[in-house]
Amino acid sequence: MNYNEFNDFCRSLPCTTYVMQWGGSHVWKVGGKVFAIGGWGDDKKPAFIFKTSDTNFGFLKESVGYKPAPYFANRGMKWIQQFENVADSNDDLLYYLKESYRLVSLGLTKKKQKELGLNQ
Numbered sequence: 001m002n003y004n005e006f007n008d009f010c011r012s013l014p015c016t017t018y019v020m021q022w023g024g025s026h027v028w029k030v031g032g033k034v035f036a037i038g039g040w041g042d043d044k045k046p047a048f049i050f051k052t053s054d055t056n057f058g059f060l061k062e063s064v065g066y067k068p069a070p071y072f073a074n075r076g077m078k079w080i081q082q083f084e085n086v087a088d089s090n091d092d093l094l095y096y097l098k099e100s101y102r103l104v105s106l107g108l109t110k111k112k113q114k115e116l117g118l119n120q
Helices: 003-012 054-060 089-106 110-116
Strands: 016-021 025-030 033-038 048-051 066-068 079-082
Touching: 003 016, 003 025, 003 033, 003 089, 025 089, 033 089, 048 089, 054 079, 054 089, 079 089, 089 110
Parallel strands: none
Antiparallel strands: 016 025, 025 033, 033 048, 048 079, 066 079
């Protein structure tokens, strides 16, 4: 996946906003909260960061092409970075991005969720 494909997918999710920040990274938010970041890859290779469940974090941190996300994971947060595109990983990445969106949207206040029409 490249950054254009990443941005197109994140844009397709309801109530998302985009900002470029943190050294030119593509940052996607729902309800003002970050759910996905495109950037921070080594050697300018595409890399993608997303929030995970505890179970997925445990699995992914040991998987080829994934690692605990810089800054987030060393602060105890369950965020993963996909730093290497492996064969057939786009479908997996899309799943994890959508799951990150869901997890972050569920963390919004009930009032904010209702205002955005999420998780009704």
